[in-house]
Amino acid sequence: MRDHFDVVIAGAGPAGAQCARDLAARGYEVVVLETESEDDFPRQSNKSTGGTFPSMLASFGIPDDVVMHFTDSVVIESPNEHYTQHRTGAVLEFADFKRFLVRDGKERGVEYRFDSRVSKPIVEDGEVAGVRYAGSEEVYADMVVDATGPAAPLAKELGVSDLERGNQAIGVEYEFEGVSLDEPEYADLTDAMMLRLDHQYAPGGYSWIFHTGADTAKVGVCFIQNESYRQYADEERTVDGYLEHWIDTDPRFADAERIAGKQHRGSAHIQPPGGRLSTDGFVAIGDTVPTIDPLWGEGIHVGMRSARAAAVTADHCLTPDEPETDAENVSLYDDLWHRDVAPNMDSRLLLTRLLYLAPNDRYDRLLRDLNRLDEDTLYRVNSGDKLAIARVLHLDDLPLLVEFARQRLGI
Ligand SMILES: Cc1cc2nc3c(=O)[nH]c(=O)nc-3n(C[C@H](O)[C@H](O)[C@H](O)COP(=O)(O)OP(=O)(O)OC[C@H]3O[C@@H](n4cnc5c(N)ncnc54)[C@H](O)[C@@H]3O)c2cc1C
Structure with a gap:
């Protein structure tokens, strides 16, 4: 008998652990394979500042006791200026947050295997059928999810994610x-x-x-x-x-x-997702895609939203009497990702590249502009609205824009 689950998830980060919680809540049999040991989890993967917003806590049922500190403003500073926006936030104790996701998943029936580094996909008849882990161990599933963050061993081998150094x-x-x-x-x-x-x-x-x-x-x-x-x-x-x-x-x-x-x-x-986000029997989520917001590095909430889109997709593919996990059916995930998880990713990436190219004195001027703009325009700038972005550009930004175009075109 093969070791078989409905879904195998590689990686117990915010994305993988959340995907497991959502799937278990729908009654699926799920195993999460995590490379680190359980005793001191998370160790190397305890990497994040954990800055997030109450909308994340509410959407995913995250308790206040993993929050180190609630904040009430977001400040942007340049060398000589600053801009303050009143907005409630939460700084997580990232390790407690990760441990909560694992504990809660287990209570919902998720199986966790630690010390289980995933190395490669097992492909049968052109479909991903399972993974190899912890050396020569194998586990099979109707759907496989890569949630290993930038490591992306499965996505890389399947040509789904194109993470560039x-x-x-x-x-x-x-x-x-x-x-x-x-x-x-x-x-x-x-x-x-x-x-x-x-x-x-x-x-x-x-x-x-x-x-x-x-x-x-x-x-x-x-x-x-x-x-x-x-x-x-x-x-x-x-x-x-x-x-x-x-x-x-x-x-x-x-x-x-x-x-x-x-x-x-x-x-x-910090790049656009490289083409497809899924293939036959397989999806990539969280930083494996990558999903992180290019402008401010907010990856937790979007990663968890991508996890939920993957769970919805698995449910869609596994509901029929016989699982239908061909690439076309699984591509529902790509649609949900572009529509709901990270809309406007391309224009936000453009804005990011332009922003980090600007010199320090231009940052001071940007913050003076932010202080005079209304909240709606600011919201639209941040969402990648090109007309709103044009409102924070000036005539003397021309050399900057030319340099930007030169870099983009590689000339
Ligand atoms: C310094 C820093 C600060 C940040 N600050 C913020 C912030 O303030 N707010 C915010 O929203 N985001 C922040 N981020 C981004 C955020 O932490 C990530 O976007 C988020 O953790 C991505 O979640 P993930 O589940 O996709 O991947 P990860 O968090 O990378 O989790 C991947 C998991 O997979 C495991 N793994 C890796 N390889 C394998 C393998 N081969 N087999 C099995 N398991 C494996 C890892 O151990 C880990 O547990 C920050 C990131 C960094 C680096």
């Missing part, structure tokens, strides 16, 4: 106590999630301070090694070096001390 953003974050959250001449960061555009600290990317209560905060830097990076970066300085440079030179960290053991690091690809 040149599009990989790397990020590192430390947790601190003793941070000055209301420093004179800076924005008040009490109960705020702050993102900073400043090539001095994050060339071709951004840095952040997320308040986590009292005088503590998560402080990090992330960037892609793109054109801006090459233009603004000191090639000798690593991403950790940039974070240390910020800590050493920003007065808000003058009395700050690192909290031992509280360091997070990881990567994600």
